[in-house]
Each structure stands twice: as structure tokens, then as C-alpha cells.
Amino acid sequence: MTLAHRPNRVLITGVSNPLGAEVARRLAPEVPVLFGCDIADPVSALEEMDFVHADTRHTAISKLIRRLKIDTVVHLAVLVDSPHDSRAIHETDVIGSMNVLVGCAGPSSPVRRLIVKSSQAVYGASPTDPSFFSEEMAFADRPASSITADLIELEQLVGEFALRNQTCGVTVLRLGFRLSDDTTLARYLSLPIVPTFAGFDPRLQFLHEDDAAEAIVRATLGEHPGVFNVGGAGIVLLSQAIGVMGGRAAPVLLPYGRWLAQLELRALARLDVPGHLADVIAFGSVMDGSKLESEFGWKPRRSSKEVMEGLARGKEVEVVEMPSPPQEYELQVYLQRRRRGERNGARSLAAHE
Amino acid sequence: MIGETTAQERKRRSKKAEIVQPRPGLRLPKQVRRLQRRAPMYALQGLNELAVRLKQVTGHDVIDLNRVMGFVQFLYKQQELAQRGADYAVDDFGFDAQWTESFLSAFMVLYRDYWRVETTGVENVPAHGRALLVANHAGVLPWDGTMIKTAVFAEHSHPRHVRALVASMFLGMPVLSWFLRRTGQTVGHPDDTRRLLERDELVLVFPEGVRGTGKNFKDRYRLRRFGRGGFVSTAIRSRAPIIPVSVVGSEEIYPMMADLAPVAKFFGLPYFPITPFWPWLGPAGLIPLPSKWRIQFHPPVHVEEHPVEAADDQSLVMELADEIRDTIQEGIYDNLRMRRGVFL
Numbered sequence: 001m002t003l004a005h006r007p008n009r010v011l012i013t014g015v016s017n018p019l020g021a022e023v024a025r026r027l028a029p030e031v032p033v034l035f036g037c038d039i040a041d042p043v044s045a046l047e048e049m050d051f052v053h054a055d056t057r058h059t060a061i062s063k064l065i066r067r068l069k070i071d072t073v074v075h076l077a078v079l080v081d082s083p084h085d086s087r088a089i090h091e092t093d094v095i096g097s098m099n100v101l102v103g104c105a106g107p108s109s110p111v112r113r114l115i116v117k118s119s120q121a122v123y124g125a126s127p128t129d130p131s132f133f134s135e136e137m138a139f140a141d142r143p144a145s146s147i148t149a150d151l152i153e154l155e156q157l158v159g160e161f162a163l164r165n166q167t168c169g170v171t172v173l174r175l176g177f178r179l180s181d182d183t184t185l186a187r188y189l190s191l192p193i194v195p196t197f198a199g200f201d202p203r204l205q206f207l208h209e210d211d212a213a214e215a216i217v218r219a220t221l222g223e224h225p226g227v228f229n230v231g232g233a234g235i236v237l238l239s240q241a242i243g244v245m246g247g248r249a250a251p252v253l254l255p256y257g258r259w260l261a262q263l264e265l266r267a268l269a270r271l272d273v274p275g276h277l278a279d280v281i282a283f284g285s286v287m288d289g290s291k292l293e294s295e296f297g298w299k300p301r302r303s304s305k306e307v308m309e310g311l312a313r314g315k316e317v318e319v320v321e322m323p324s325p326p327q328e329y330e331l332q333v334y335l336q337r338r339r340r341g342e343r344n345g346a347r348s349l350a351a352h353e
Numbered sequence: 354m355i356g357e358t359t360a361q362e363r364k365r366r367s368k369k370a371e372i373v374q375p376r377p378g379l380r381l382p383k384q385v386r387r388l389q390r391r392a393p394m395y396a397l398q399g400l401n402e403l404a405v406r407l408k409q410v411t412g413h414d415v416i417d418l419n420r421v422m423g424f425v426q427f428l429y430k431q432q433e434l435a436q437r438g439a440d441y442a443v444d445d446f447g448f449d450a451q452w453t454e455s456f457l458s459a460f461m462v463l464y465r466d467y468w469r470v471e472t473t474g475v476e477n478v479p480a481h482g483r484a485l486l487v488a489n490h491a492g493v494l495p496w497d498g499t500m501i502k503t504a505v506f507a508e509h510s511h512p513r514h515v516r517a518l519v520a521s522m523f524l525g526m527p528v529l530s531w532f533l534r535r536t537g538q539t540v541g542h543p544d545d546t547r548r549l550l551e552r553d554e555l556v557l558v559f560p561e562g563v564r565g566t567g568k569n570f571k572d573r574y575r576l577r578r579f580g581r582g583g584f585v586s587t588a589i590r591s592r593a594p595i596i597p598v599s600v601v602g603s604e605e606i607y608p609m610m611a612d613l614a615p616v617a618k619f620f621g622l623p624y625f626p627i628t629p630f631w632p633w634l635g636p637a638g639l640i641p642l643p644s645k646w647r648i649q650f651h652p653p654v655h656v657e658e659h660p661v662e663a664a665d666d667q668s669l670v671m672e673l674a675d676e677i678r679d680t681i682q683e684g685i686y687d688n689l690r691m692r693r694g695v696f697l
Contacts (some may be wrong), residue, residue: 127525130542131446137544199527201535203447235445243439255527283525286445 005112005169007072007220009033011065013056013100014077014117015049016040018180022213023074023220024049030221035068037061038077056096062103065111072113074220075100078154080119081183081274086146093150094157101161104168111168115219116158118174120205120231120287122151125279131203132288135174135227144258145275155227162225169225173215176207176231176287177280179311184277186311188269194242195268197261198251202284203235206307211300215292224295229287232304238281244312255282397425420462427458446549448537450514456536460503463496467643468602472504474650477596480511483550484653485588486557488598489576489681490565493626495519496641497603498538501557504648516549517557518542522623543587550591557598558584560674567612567624573604574685582674585656586664594653597677599684602646605695607631644695647688651680 010027014020015036021043024036028048036042037054054061056077065073077096079089097116104111123133124144130137139156143149155172162170179186185206188194207230215230242249252268253261258278265273273281293299302310381389404416434455443449464470478484488501502515518541524530539545541558549556559565560579568577588595609626617625631638656673663669 127530128521128540130544131539132544132548134544197527199529199531201447201531203445203534235443235447237443237447240439240441240443255525283530284447 004223005071007031007113009035009068009070009110010072010074010220011035011037011068011070012049012074012076013037013054013061013096014075015051016042017076018043019117019209019212019216020076021046022209023076023216026213026217027074027220030217031072035070037064056099057091059099059102061096061099065100065103066109069110070103071110072115072220073100073104073111074115074216076117076216078117078119078151080121080147080151081185081277083272086150089147090150093147094153097154098157101157105161105165107167109165109168113220114158114161114168114170115216116154116170116172117216118151118155118172118227119147120174120176120229120285121145121147121276122155122174123285123287124148124276125202125283125285127283129283129285132286133229134288135229135291138174144279147274147276169223171219171224172227173219174227174229174287175212175215176205176229177285178209178212179206179307180209184271184273185280188265188271188273188277188281189241189245189247189311191269191271192247193250193269194245194247195252195265196238196242196249197253197255197282200255200282201237201239202281203286204238204241204280204284204304205231205235205286206304207232207300208302208307208310211302214298215296215300218296218298222296226291226295228292228295229289230292230300231287231289232300232302232307233289234303234305235286236304236308238284241308244308246312253282258282393425397421423458423461427455430455443535446516446537446539446545447534448514448516449535450537453514453536454506457503457506460499461507464500464503464507468500468646470500470504470602470646470648472508472648472650474652475504475508476510477650477652478505478509478513478555479594479653480509480513481553483553483591483593484555485546485550485584485591485593485595486515486555486598486650487584487595487677487681488557488559488600489685490559490561491568491573491600492603492605492641493566493607493609493624493628494639494641495559495566496606497600498557498559500603500646501598501600501648505555513555515555515557518546518559520562520623522621543583546584546587547591550587550593556593560584563623567626568609569612570604570608570610574601574689576678576682576685579674579678582667582670585670585673585677588656589659589664589670590661592657592661594655594657595673595677596653597651597680597684599649599651599681599688600646601648601685601688601692602644605644606641608642642696645692645697647692649684649688651684654680 010031012020012024015024016038024034024046028034028046034049035052036049037052039055042051052064054064075097077092079092082089103109104114122138126144139152143152158170158172177185212230239249253264258275261278262273265271289299400416400421401418404418407415434452441449486501488497491497498517502517505515506512514537516537516539519533519538521540523533524540539549546556561577564577607626607628609628611627613625613627617623628638654677
């Protein structure tokens with residue numbers, strides 16, 4: 001059993017997406033040294049964070065983890081709802097995570113805590129499923145969509161890693177579907193006329209962006225190994241959601257063959273709905289969050305209904321950081337250089353100023 | 354938060370007062386509009402007078418005004434429900450109690466007038482707390498479930514909603530999936546049963562499943578295998594008593610002569626029945642026959658007195674399952690004897 005571990009040098013992968021940026025902002029005052037890496041520039045400069053251009057799909061990331069003497073990795077570079085094609089998503093989710101795990105593995109590795117972002121999509125959605133997914137119900141025999149398959153593979157890799165490396169506490173957070181920053185589900189529900197499956201009214205569950213970030217921060221700062229569902233309390237029926245959004249349901253999708261429904265959605269609403277979401281709007285997906293509540297002593301503050309109403313009010317679009325002009329990145333590089341300079345004995349110079 | 358809003362935001366939130374203007378086009382005279390408004394009232398008054406006259410002539414009630422009023426109430430409730438918008442409460446399983454209760458009068462007509470259900474032992478159903486109702490399953494379509502639900506809600510001193518477990522196949526079908534969930538049914542998964550019982554609900558389970566509904570008419574009132582006794586283990590784990598329920602009459606609503614298995618396979622159904630009326634008469638063949646029904650609720654079997662570990666003891670579980678099956682089978686024979694005829 002590991003001793004109580006205090007995160008000292010933290011690396012956040014996928015820090016440039018809005019969730020990663022929010023997690024970094026919340027972690028910055030809590031940890032001594034914070035690194036962030038991504039392939040894209042961060043949307044905003046965070047003075048306390050060192051940004052590194054690194055792609056998790058290359059093995060360099062594992063060297064980076066050892067070189068920087070990282071002791072806590074927050075792995076958020078996991079694509080779930082993304083416009084990329086399934087091959088690119090597989091590369092990032094499975095190969096990228098594998099590289100990160102290689103960096104964390106072995107007795108030589110300084111990593112003592114690993115937090116991995118997963119998604120509700122890992123459960124898929126089908127009529128044979130129970131009404132509530134608890135943590136042990138993932139790993140369907142035949143995953144219905146490529147994202148579900150990727151996430152299952154990712155979680156299996158993480159599970160094997162956790163078994164082999166007992167010194168490293170591993171937390172997997174299955175985040176619920178979020179309705180902010182232009183997710184496919186939010187765009188779908190915001191349509192004026194929403195094509196729904198004829199004769200289906202599924203139960204949906206949503207998670208607020210703040211609660212998602214808060215769960216990740218709590219997992220990073222606390223000692224909570226295991227797999228956890230993170231979802232808002234309660235449910236919203238699809239018909240209710242459409243009513244709250246002020247749209248109209250058009251029951252035109254046929255429940256025979258998912259590709260047909262996807263084709264119809266593309267033709268009628270110009271919306272590319274990934275396979276797992278097409279299943280969700282047909283059969284619904286709700287997670288049981290009781291394990292999170294008992295282990296963390298905390299649960300998402302906003303219920304599914306409140307998240308829904310937030311989207312309807314348009315307040316959800318409240319951007320955490322405005323997209324910054326290009327010079328922001330230069331500024332950040334300058335700030336980093338200055339801090340590194342301070343560490344390298346130039347402190348006296350700064351003190352005299 | 355109050356007072357922090359900006360003038361701009363307040364302006365955005367405020368709603369303009371709507372000025373209601375008369376609809377353009379032809380407007381009927383005032384007298385006609387008043388008559389339109391009062392038409393339902395006049396119709397009821399006329400019906401009332403007709404009922405009184407008929408009673409004077411024939412000597413007994415031809416038109417039951419209570420039922421007429423029940424029907425009017427039903428329509429009124431449906432109209433009210435249609436106006437409540439998107440903001441209504443459903444529980445975590447998607448159950449809408451208000452909506453379900455609005456259908457009660459429709460099911461009461463079937464219960465009281467069509468199948469003339471006689472219910473005994475409804476006092477064995479607890480007024481509070483959890484219990485697992487276990488019933489025999491018959492009749493091609495699951496009308497027996499609706500009648501058990503109606504019986505508990507209408508006859509019990511504390512009306513309660515029964516939450517039935519249905520085969521997952523039906524939750525994959527259009528309309529049915531939506532209707533079943535909305536009226537409180539959920540998928541027959543041990544985890545769902547446990548969750549419902551932990552919320553102190555009444556849960557109805559048909560251990561025979563489609564083996565019961567899809568059986569031939571010549572096998573009527575012979576119980577099929579009771580699953581693998583899973584319902585007993587779930588009840589023991591959830592500390593819930595089991596109440597056996599015998600239903601008589603459901604076998605005769607659709608006398609199934611044969612099962613066209615290839616057709617069933619093509620449509621993805623568990624069976625495709627051939628009855629004297631289906632599929633020969635088209636949709637009219639779906640009308641169930643007006644058999645005479647009896648429902649008996651047996652005294653509870655207190656399986657929760659066994660320790661939780663007993664749920665894994667397969668021999669005890671099967672023994673209890675057999676005991677419950679025998680109780681239901683004997684109840685069926687008793688009630689068949691008490692029934693004067695199939696349609697009487």
C-alpha cells in the first residue's frame with residue numbers, strides 16, 4: 001500500500017481543450033509545479049503552468065514524463081465526442097494512452113498517481129441494458145460503436161497497468177455526457193426541429209462542465225483509486241429536453257439499423273452523430289453515481305435537469321477563457337523563460353528589482 | 354446573485370406583454386359561440402334526462418351516469434395533461450405517475466365491465482414497503498400485467514403502483530418502449546429489480562416470461578418452468594417478501610392454435626400466434642375475447658427471513674421457487690373451479 005501521496009509535479013495531457021484548461025486553472029494554486037501538454041496551443045496563458053508541445057501518439061511522451069520527474073499524471077487527451085474519423089480517435093485514445101502508461105510504468109518511474117478520463121460512452125446503449133449502469137457493467141461482449149470499443153480497450157490497458165504497478169494509484173473517471181462547448185449532443189438538442197426515433201423517448205443524463213473539472217481535480221488531490229461514474233443526479237427524458245429547449249420533436253428516425261438513422265440525421269439536420277450517441281438518443285443511458293458519492297464524499301452539484309435548463313438559457317455557453325490572440329502564446333513562452341531563468345540562479349537579479 | 358444583473362440582461366429576460374388580437378377571418382355570432390361553449394353541458398343534461406326516461410320505461414338503469422361522468426373526467430384529464438408542457442416530474446426509471454393514473458379509468462372499464470375481474474386477497478399486498486409479486490403469465494399479449502396493476506391500484510385500501518419487469522425485447526420496440534417506461538415498467542434485469550425493491554416499491558415479475566405467453570391453447574393453465582429461480586435470490590438479497598399471484602382468464606383472451614416460428618423469426622418476435630381471429634381478421638383479430646377473470650393474491654412467503662447468504666444456496670432457492678410455483682398452480686385450479694364458465 002502506498003503512503004499518502006501529495007501531488008508535487010503534475011502533468012496534464014490534453015490541456016488545450018476547454019476541460020483541460022479548466023482543470024489546469026483549478027489545479028494551478030493547489031500544486032507546486034504544473035506542466036501541461038497538447039498538440040495545439042493552449043487557448044489561454046496560465047502563468048503557473050509550463051506548456052509543452054507534445055503529442056501523446058508519439059513515444060516521446062513517455063520520455064518526457066521521466067525526464068520531467070512527473071509524480072502525478074492527469075491524462076485528459078482522450079477523444080470521445082470529436083469530429084475526427086474513427087482511426088484518428090483510435091490512435092489518440094488507445095495508442096496515446098498506451099504511451100502515457102509506458103511513461104508511468106515500472107519501478108523506475110516516479111509517477112505515483114494517474115488519473116484517466118473516460119466517458120459514459122464506454123457503456124454503449126441498448127434496450128437490453130439495465131436502467132442504471134454501475135461501474136462493473138462496462139465491457140460488453142460486442143461493443144456497438146468504435147468509440148465504445150476504443151474506450152473499453154483503453155480501460156483494459158489502464159486496468160492491466162494498475163495491476164502491475166501497485167505503487168501507482170490509478171483513478172478512471174467515466175464522465176457523463178456534457179452539454180457545453182458545442183458538443184454534438186448540445187447541437188442536436190438545440191435544433192429547431194429535432195429528428196427523434198419514432199416511438200422512443202429515452203432517459204438521458206448530463207454532467208455540467210464545472211462538475212467534470214471538479215471531479216478530476218478532486219481525484220488528483222485525493223487518494224481515490226478505482227473506476228468511478230461521474231454523472232448529474234436524476235434524468236431528463238428526451239421529449240422533456242426538447243420541450244425545455246423550445247424545439248419540436250419530429251419522430252422520423254427509424255430504429256432499424258443505426259447507419260440509416262445516422263444517414264437521416266446527416267441529411268435532415270446536417271449533423272454528424274457518432275454511433276454511440278445515435279444509440280443513446282434511441283435507448284438512453286443513465287449511470288449510477290453512488291460509488292463516487294461514497295468514496296469522494298462529493299457528488300456533482302448540478303442535476304441533469306439543471307444542466308439542461310442551463311443550456312436552454314444559453315448561460316452554459318459562458319466561455320471560461322476567451323480565445324486569445326496569437327501573442328498570448330508568445331507571452332506564455334516569455335513567462336516560462338523568465339521563471340526558468342529565476343530557477344537557474346538569476347534569482348538575485350529579480351530580487352534586486 | 355439578486356441585484357447583480359445588468360440592465361441589458363434584465364431586458365433580455367423580460368417578456369413583452371402579448372396583446373391578444375381577435376383572429377382574422379370570419380367570426381361566428383355571439384350566440385353561436387356561446388352555444389359552442391356550452392354544448393358539452395347541454396349534452397350531459399340531455400343524456401341525464403334520457404337516462405331518467407329510460408329508467409321510467411324499462412325499470413332499470415340503461416345508462417349509468419357515473420360511467421359517463423368517468424369518461425368525461427378521463428377526457429378532461431387528458432386535456433389537462435396535454436397542457437402541462439415539458440416540465441413534469443418523472444422518477445429515475447422514467448415513470449410518470451400522473452400520466453399513468455390518467456389511464457386508470459380506461460383500464461377500469463376493461464377491469465370491471467369487459468373481463469369482470471374478481472380479485473381476492475388484495476389485503477395480502479402490503480400497504481407500505483417493498484414486496485415482489487410473482488404471477489403466472491398467459492395470453493399472447495401481456496394484458497394480465499395491466500390487470501394486476503389495475504387491481505392493486507383500484508382495490509387496495511392504499512392505492513399503489515405496481516412496477517412490472519418486462520423482457521428487454523419489448524423495450525427495443527417503438528411505441529412500446531416509450532409507453533412501458535412511462536407507465537412504470539422497467540427491464541427485467543436483476544439490478545433493476547434490486548433498485549426498485551430498495552426504493553420500497555411493489556415489483557411484479559413473470560418468471561415464465563415469453564414461455565408463458567407464447568404457449569399453445571391446449572396447454573392452458575399449466576405453468577412453464579420458473580426461470581432459474583433468480584427472482585427468489587433477488588428477493589432474499591433485497592429483503593423483500595414474495596407474494597404469489599394466480600390469474601385465471603388470461604389464457605382465453607387469445608386462444609393460440611399454432612405458432613408460425615419462421616414468420617416470428619423474420620420479424621424478430623418470440624412467437625407469431627395463429628388464433629381463430631388473428632391474422633384472418635386483420636387488426637380486429639387483436640381484440641381480446643371477453644373471458645371471465647379471477648385474480649388471487651396469496652399470503653406472502655417471507656423469504657427475507659432467510660439470511661442474505663442463502664441467496665447463493667441454489668438448492669434452497671430452487672426449493673422456494675418450486676414452492677411458490679405450486680402455490681400459484683393450486684391457486685389457478687381453485688379459481689378455475691370457482692369460475693362458472695369461461696365467459697360467465
